Amino acid sequence: MTEENGLPAEIALLWGLREPPRRGRKPSLTVGEITRAAIEVADAEGLGAVSMARVAKELGNSTMALYRHVDSKDALLKLMADAALDDPPPTPAGGDWRAGLTAWTHSVLAALRKHPWYSRIPLHGPPAGPRNLAWFDSGLGALADTPLEEGEKVGVVMGLITLVHGQLRFSVELAEGFQDNPDAFGRTYSRALRLLVDPRRMPALARVVGAGVFDHEDERYDESDVDAEFAFSLELYLDGVAAYLARRG
Amino acid sequence: MTEENGLPAEIALLWGLREPPRRGRKPSLTVGEITRAAIEVADAEGLGAVSMARVAKELGNSTMALYRHVDSKDALLKLMADAALDDPPPTPAGGDWRAGLTAWTHSVLAALRKHPWYSRIPLHGPPAGPRNLAWFDSGLGALADTPLEEGEKVGVVMGLITLVHGQLRFSVELAEGFQDNPDAFGRTYSRALRLLVDPRRMPALARVVGAGVFDHEDERYDESDVDAEFAFSLELYLDGVAAYLARRG
DNA sequence: GCTAAAGAGCGTAGCTCATACGCAATTAAG
DNA sequence: CTTAATTGCGTATGAGCTACGCTCTTTAGC
Numbered sequence: 012m013t014e015e016n017g018l019p020a021e022i023a024l025l026w027g028l029r030e031p032p033r034r035g036r037k038p039s040l041t042v043g044e045i046t047r048a049a050i051e052v053a054d055a056e057g058l059g060a061v062s063m064a065r066v067a068k069e070l071g072n073s074t075m076a077l078y079r080h081v082d083s084k085d086a087l088l089k090l091m092a093d094a095a096l097d098d099p100p101p102t103p104a105g106g107d108w109r110a111g112l113t114a115w116t117h118s119v120l121a122a123l124r125k126h127p128w129y130s131r132i133p134l135h136g137p138p139a140g141p142r143n144l145a146w147f148d149s150g151l152g153a154l155a156d157t158p159l160e161e162g163e164k165v166g167v168v169m170g171l172i173t174l175v176h177g178q179l180r181f182s183v184e185l186a187e188g189f190q191d192n193p194d195a196f197g198r199t200y201s202r203a204l205r206l207l208v209d210p211r212r213m214p215a216l217a218r219v220v221g222a223g224v225f226d227h228e229d230e231r232y233d234e235s236d237v238d239a240e241f242a243f244s245l246e247l248y249l250d251g252v253a254a255y256l257a258r259r260g
Numbered sequence: 261m262t263e264e265n266g267l268p269a270e271i272a273l274l275w276g277l278r279e280p281p282r283r284g285r286k287p288s289l290t291v292g293e294i295t296r297a298a299i300e301v302a303d304a305e306g307l308g309a310v311s312m313a314r315v316a317k318e319l320g321n322s323t324m325a326l327y328r329h330v331d332s333k334d335a336l337l338k339l340m341a342d343a344a345l346d347d348p349p350p351t352p353a354g355g356d357w358r359a360g361l362t363a364w365t366h367s368v369l370a371a372l373r374k375h376p377w378y379s380r381i382p383l384h385g386p387p388a389g390p391r392n393l394a395w396f397d398s399g400l401g402a403l404a405d406t407p408l409e410e411g412e413k414v415g416v417v418m419g420l421i422t423l424v425h426g427q428l429r430f431s432v433e434l435a436e437g438f439q440d441n442p443d444a445f446g447r448t449y450s451r452a453l454r455l456l457v458d459p460r461r462m463p464a465l466a467r468v469v470g471a472g473v474f475d476h477e478d479e480r481y482d483e484s485d486v487d488a489e490f491a492f493s494l495e496l497y498l499d500g501v502a503a504y505l506a507r508r509g
Numbered sequence: 510g511c512t513a514a515a516g517a518g519c520g521t522a523g524c525t526c527a528t529a530c531g532c533a534a535t536t537a538a539g
Numbered sequence: 540c541t542t543a544a545t546t547g548c549g550t551a552t553g554a555g556c557t558a559c560g561c562t563c564t565t566t567a568g569c
Contacts, residue, residue, distance in 0.1 A: 016455075017451075017455060018452050018455065018456075019443060019444070019448060019452065021444070022452050022456070026456065032536095032537095032544075032545060032546090033536095033537070033538080033544080033545095034535095034536060034537040034538065034543070034544045034545070035535070035536055035537075035543085035544045035545025035546060036534070036535040036536055036544090036545055036546040036547075037535080037536070037545095037546080038545085038546065038547095039546080039547080040546090040547095062525080062526060062527080063526080063527065063528085064525085064526075064527090072547075072548085073547065073548045073549080074526095074527090074528090074548085075528080075529095075547075075548055075549080075550095076546075076547050076548065078527095078528075078529095079545080079546055079547070080546095083527080083528080084526090084527065084528090133433055133436075133437075134429070134430065134433035134434060134437060135433075135437040135440075135441070135444065136434065136437045136438070136441070136444035136445060136449070137434070137444070137445065137449060137474075139444070139449070139452065141456075144453075144456070144457065144462060144465060145461070145462060147465055148457075148461075148462035148463070148464050148465035148466075149464075151464035151465055151467075151468060152463070152464035154464075155463075155464055160471075161467060161468045161471040161473050162468075162471075162473045164464075164468065165468060165473055166489050166492050166493075167496075169489055169493075170489065170492065170493035170496065173423065173426035173427055173430055173490075173493065174422065174423060174426060174493075175426075176426045176429065176430070177422035177423060177424075177425045177426030177427075177429075178422055178426075180383070180425065180426075180429070181383065181422055181425070184382055184383035184384075185383060185385065185386070187382075188382075188383060188384040188385045189385070191384075192384070192385065194268060195268070195270070195384065195385035195386070195388070196385060196386065199268060200385070200386060200388070202266075203267050203268065203271050203388065204393075206265075206266060206267065207267070207271070207275065207390075207393070208393065208397075212394070212397075213393060213394060213397035214397070214401065214404075215397050215398075215400035215401040215403075215404055215413075216393060216396055216397035216400055217397075218400075218410060219400060219410045219411075219413065219414060222409075222410040222411070224410050224411045224414055225386075240415050240418055240419065241422075243415050243419065244415075244418075244419035244422065244423075244497070246500065247416075247419065247497050247499075247500025247501055247503075247504065248493070248496050248497050248500055249500070250496075250499060250500035250503040250504070251495065251496025251497055251498070251499035251500045251503075252496055254496075254499040254500075254503065255495075255496065255499070281515075281516060281517090281565095281566095282515080282516095282565095282566070282567075283514070283515045283516070283564095283565060283566040283567065284514085284515045284516025284517060284564070284565055284566075285515090285516055285517040285518080285563070285564040285565055286516095286517080286564075286565070287516085287517065287518095288517080288518080289517090289518095311554080311555060311556085312555080312556065312557085313554085313555075313556090321518075321519085322518065322519045322520080323519085323555095323556090323557090324518075324519050324520080324557080324558095325517075325518050325519065327556095327557070327558095328516080328517055328518075329517095332556080332557080333555095333556065333557090510569100511568100511569085512567100512568090512569085513566100513567090513568090513569105514565105514566090514567080514568100515564100515565085515566085515567095516563100516564085516565080516566100517562100517563080517564075517565095518561105518562085518563080518564100519560105519561090519562090519563105520559105520560095520561090520562105521558105521559090521560095521561105522557100522558090522559090523556105523557090523558085523559105524555100524556090524557090524558105525554105525555085525556090526553100526554085526555080527552105527553095527554090528551100528552090528553095529550105529551090529552085529553105530549105530550090530551090530552105531548105531549095531550095532547105532548090532549090532550105533546100533547090533548090533549105534545100534546085534547080534548105535544100535545085535546075535547095536543100536544085536545080536546095537542100537543090537544085537545105538541100538542085538543085538544100539540100539541085539542085539543105
């Protein structure tokens, strides 16, 4: 782990703080361009289409040229996970924490939804890239005027991030699954459940199936359904935060 | 999509409802054995070690023999995602919903934690396998005595599942990241944040860093920390459910 | 029993991928 | 001008998924 500017090499790379080389051939590629090209491929054709060869072709270079700038494909994925984020919107000062956190959470979800592959990138550690930290900051900022301790603020924001990531993964993967095989949703699914769910073994589920909760009349996957459920979960979570605040005075 | 017993082939496979073949050579493998072997490999060496060749070797067969029983590696992963689950513990009848849901959620997390690769298996659609449905049922069962409508119960349980999956992913991947590179946590991390976080640009984060929230004196990754944060999030969510129930009478 | 159909096991081969290695071309420092 | 550093890239290796087709086994139907 070489250090640069007193920072671990990986973090320096995320922040674009590599000291430029003094001699040698001028690079025809930059880490930023490579990352951007990879993001474009992933956005257009999914993370599965991102191979070193494909990214290199996009840039008019050879596959192996990329390895002069990026340690491995895995390192490239980490870079993508920071560079793909927009800057967070400015926190409206003085608003109440709940409105602020609600807006923030929906902004995070919206920012991630632009890159459906995001939830498939393996986490490596705590947030370290400039965009990730900026978003972290703006989430914490929404809690600035509350009497929570700093560690509690981190807990609240981490809980929201967990919720958003879980939600992102579910909504994205279900949507993809629906594209591949619409029969796994809709009528075929509810018919199968009626056949398989034994009311003696699974009484609660049988009641839900019987009530027709899974009978969507149309055979399409409804993203707004999933988002409504997310808004519901979010409200519940924030109600909990409100109760916690009330309890502390 | 061939049907069998009036069920889509994929679901029939999950439930072990394939009609046995009348003629032809006796199979020396079953889908169940293949799935079990794959799970053992994944548990012992991670999902990355699960290749068709590796699973076949484990069973003393050739790679291609597996394809007589399983359509593709992807199909095998789906089977693993159901077979890896234990049966849910019986719901304690008559308890209050909150205790029931708390216990249920922790059981789900514990069941999934036995198989750290679980959160990397792509979702394909709504739950359809016998174990997944049994768990779904037992979560819904905890809400049986509440006045919620069936659809609302589904919403509450789905929210919990989302939370658990998000939590699982975070805790597992952070633990793996810590093994690979402990420097990305602990002192090196907090030192890097102090260098990078400009208090003008990220005031809220700077306050948190300044308060020493990220200064763990030991250089180890603390799983109980992460779990404490999860318990916190869960309490918040359930507070929200309680508030919702109170609001409806 | 005999024949033919239906399956099972598996060897081969094609394709995609990540990436180690080493050489040639290029640039700046001394 | 020499030399060290650094980039671009061709080649090769090994792993992985899976289509294809051959062969062997078992049973249904006569």
